Amino acid sequence: MKLYKISALLLLLILNVGCRSTKTLTSSAAIDEGMTAKQIIKQMDKQEARFKTLQAKxxxxxxxxxxxxxxxxxxxxxxxxxxxxxxxxxxxSLARVMITQDQVKFYDKLNNQYFDGDFSLLTKLLGTEIDFEKIQNIFLGEPIFDLKNDTYVTFPNEESYVLQPKNQQAIFELFFLINPGFFKLDSQQIYQPFDKRMLQIDYKKYQQVSGQIFPENIRIIAVENNDEVIIDLDFKGISLNDDVRFPFSIPSGSKEIELE
Structure with missing residues (x-):
């Protein structure tokens, strides 16, 4: 897949409003080398984001x-x-994206074009089934794969717990780095060495909003062969459980984008 297609797909994941009291989190917690993978996953479950609606800048x-x-x-x-x-x-509005459980669509007024399709192209990009939940989890600092669906082992590095499948596949390698202080992701990484692909999502900072923990800064790195895309996301304000609207209407005269 050409890099410009990766670029277009990742931009779908990027494209903010109210602001509530937030606090940047820091952690100086030490690694507990006695913690098992199951214990770490259990602590991560406790930090899962719980809200009805979210708005962010x-x-x-x-x-x-x-x-x-x-x-x-x-x-x-x-x-x-x-x-x-x-x-x-x-x-x-110059560009707008709406993603639901079974549909991805966007329009771009500057180039007078739109896209209306499913997740098949994202699936092709990552080499694994991608869906709404995985995209949502990227924004929330949660694993894009359900850790309960496999057996994981853990080993510590200097700053994080590292989880990986007990039976790691040679063609598709997964790593999750977990913060020992508040048990959210420091990083999640997918490697496809045979296809020379890599997707790495690093969570540089977290913030506390209404007693819950959300990413404050995310870096997404996508590599295919020798081509690389880097996206940095900074969440300036988050508010929860306000009334929100999702207006979406493709401008008349727009041309449909057909991605191979």
Whole structure:
């Protein structure tokens, strides 16, 4: 798959509003080498985000080779149902994305184009089934795979617990790095060495909102062969459980994008 297609797909995941009291979290907790993988996963379950709706102000920095894009956009979510993303200027929407359980669609007014499809292209990109829950979990700092569906082993590094499947596959390797202080992800990594692909999602900072823990800074690195895309997301404000709307209407005259 060409890198420009990776770029388009990842931009779907990036594209913010109210602000509540937040606090950046720091952790100086020591690694407990006696903790088992099951105990770590149990602690992670306790930190799972619980809310009905979420709004956030997000700044993203996108780098592909010598090209870079910087923007601030709007993210709205209804948990387990809808992810809605909007980029605009002076109240005018220039690009909008809506992701539901079975559909991905977006429009781009600047280029007069739109896309309306499913998750098949994302599945092809990652080499594994991708769906709404996995995309949602990226934003929330949670594993994109259900850790209860496999047997994991753990070993510590200097700052994190590392989880990996007990029977790691040579063609598809998974690693999850867990913060020992508040048991959220420091990083999740997928390697496909035969296809020369790598997806790494690093969680640089977390913040506390209404007693829950959410990412404050996320870095996404996607590599295919020698091509690399880097996306940094900074969540400037998060509010929970407000009334939100998800307006979406493809502008008339837009041309459909057909991605191979």
């Amino acid at each position: 997000v700044r993203f920095d996108y780098t592909e080779g010598t090209k870079s894009i910087n923007h601030t956009v709007t993210l709205r979510m209804e948990k387990d149902k809808t992810i809605w993303l909007n980029a605009g200027v002076a109240g005018i």
